[in-house]
Amino acid sequence: MRADDVMLIGDIAARTGLSVSAIRFYEARGLITPIRSPGGQRRFRRADIRRLSFIRIAQQLGLSIEDIAGELARLPSGRTPTAEDWARISRSIRASLDARIATLQQVRSRLDGCIGCGCLSLKKCALYNAGDKAGATGAGPRYLLGETP
Amino acid sequence: MRADDVMLIGDIAARTGLSVSAIRFYEARGLITPIRSPGGQRRFRRADIRRLSFIRIAQQLGLSIEDIAGELARLPSGRTPTAEDWARISRSIRASLDARIATLQQVRSRLDGCIGCGCLSLKKCALYNAGDKAGATGAGPRYLLGETP
DNA sequence: CCTTGACCTAAATCTAGGTTGAGGTTGCAC
DNA sequence: GTGCAACCTCAACCTAGATTTAGGTCAAGG
Numbered sequence: 001m002r003a004d005d006v007m008l009i010g011d012i013a014a015r016t017g018l019s020v021s022a023i024r025f026y027e028a029r030g031l032i033t034p035i036r037s038p039g040g041q042r043r044f045r046r047a048d049i050r051r052l053s054f055i056r057i058a059q060q061l062g063l064s065i066e067d068i069a070g071e072l073a074r075l076p077s078g079r080t081p082t083a084e085d086w087a088r089i090s091r092s093i094r095a096s097l098d099a100r101i102a103t104l105q106q107v108r109s110r111l112d113g114c115i116g117c118g119c120l121s122l123k124k125c126a127l128y129n130a131g132d133k134a135g136a137t138g139a140g141p142r143y144l145l146g147e148t149p
Numbered sequence: 150m151r152a153d154d155v156m157l158i159g160d161i162a163a164r165t166g167l168s169v170s171a172i173r174f175y176e177a178r179g180l181i182t183p184i185r186s187p188g189g190q191r192r193f194r195r196a197d198i199r200r201l202s203f204i205r206i207a208q209q210l211g212l213s214i215e216d217i218a219g220e221l222a223r224l225p226s227g228r229t230p231t232a233e234d235w236a237r238i239s240r241s242i243r244a245s246l247d248a249r250i251a252t253l254q255q256v257r258s259r260l261d262g263c264i265g266c267g268c269l270s271l272k273k274c275a276l277y278n279a280g281d282k283a284g285a286t287g288a289g290p291r292y293l294l295g296e297t298p
Numbered sequence: 299c300c301t302t303g304a305c306c307t308a309a310a311t312c313t314a315g316g317t318t319g320a321g322g323t324t325g326c327a328c
Numbered sequence: 329g330t331g332c333a334a335c336c337t338c339a340a341c342c343t344a345g346a347t348t349t350a351g352g353t354c355a356a357g358g
Contacts, residue, residue, distance in 0.1 A: 010304065020305090021347055029345095039354050041305055090260060097257045101250060107210060108246045113238060122346070128260060159334065169335090170317055176314095188324045190335055214315070 006035075006043040016052040016082070023052065031055055031069050050081070061093055062100065154246065155184075165201040172201065180204055180218055203238070210242055211249065265270040 013020045026032050027042070032051050034042040051072060058068045075081045096135045162169045176179055176191070181200050183191040200221060206216045220238045224230045 101253045104250045
């Protein structure tokens with residue numbers, strides 16, 4: 001399986017540390033597009049290891065599947081991605097990481113201002129108008145703060 | 150409704166900015182325990198405004214419902230919570246906020262070390278071993294990194 | 299040819315944090 | 329005594345990111 005440069009899904013799962021089901025899920029979401037054997041089985045190229053590894057890392061950095069799909073879509077389709085291609089993506093991720101850190105720091109300073117003030121029940125408390133939520137990854141109450149359905 | 154110191158669910162929803170359904174949901178999860186009218190309708194005391202406001206704020210800070218339940222459970226059951234009670238909780242939240250910021254900053258510095266190195270496909274990349282995930286609120290791949298089912 | 303392990307699809311299930319809807323009371327006013 | 333808004337419960341649905349299960353094929357070895 002290593003000789004002719006393609007791998008089965010189990011092989012690539014072992015090499016990337018992802019589960020087989022997750023890899024099929026990513027294909028369904030369009031993040032990867034393995035070729036198929038005549039019998040219908042997925043055959044992965046070495047470039048797919050990089051894509052899957054990137055998915056794994058980007059998720060740890062807090063990007064959603066959709067975001068990751070967006071980044072991957074900007075990779076050149078014709079040629080093999082270069083180190084510079086990946087670096088460009090990394091810089092774009094760094095920017096969103098910076099933004100999240102800044103938000104958390106703002107929230108923290110607002111919290112500091114509130115410790116001991118006992119104002120938690122009042123609309124005027126700064127924490128009420130934090131704007132963007134600190135833990136913004138999950139599903140959560142989507143229509144709570146003005147995003148009308 | 151304001152005269153005799155108790156409110157209907159719609160009133161408290163309006164005052165806290167929460168939806169009626171969310172408040173019922175919080176009761177089901179044990180975060181609040183309103184008394185009931187003879188006919189079975191919920192009657193809220195003024196202290197419930199504080200609890201609900203706290204829930205709202207704590208969520209914006211990224212705490213889960215379960216975490217919030219834990220904090221609220223530590224409030225004195227006999228007497229009305231004082232400003233110091235709330236302050237103690239705030240400090241505990243600040244600690245977890247600090248931890249999240251620290252994690253993100255670590256991840257960012259690791260990312261910086263990786264920009265341009267092109268190592269994304271290799272197990273030895275520092276980003277692989279980030280430990281705790283940066284965006285840790287959502288459901289996500291729970292069994293991915295060693296938390297056996 | 300036959301077994302066996304790895305693969306296939308599709309649909310159901312899970313968690314969190316609620317919302318939405320159906321179908322049925324309460325409670326206050328007129 | 330009736331109208332009507334606001335309340336009630338319970339169950340189904342929603343998103344994200346997968347996992348699990350059911351029922352079936354593929355490919356290689358003996």
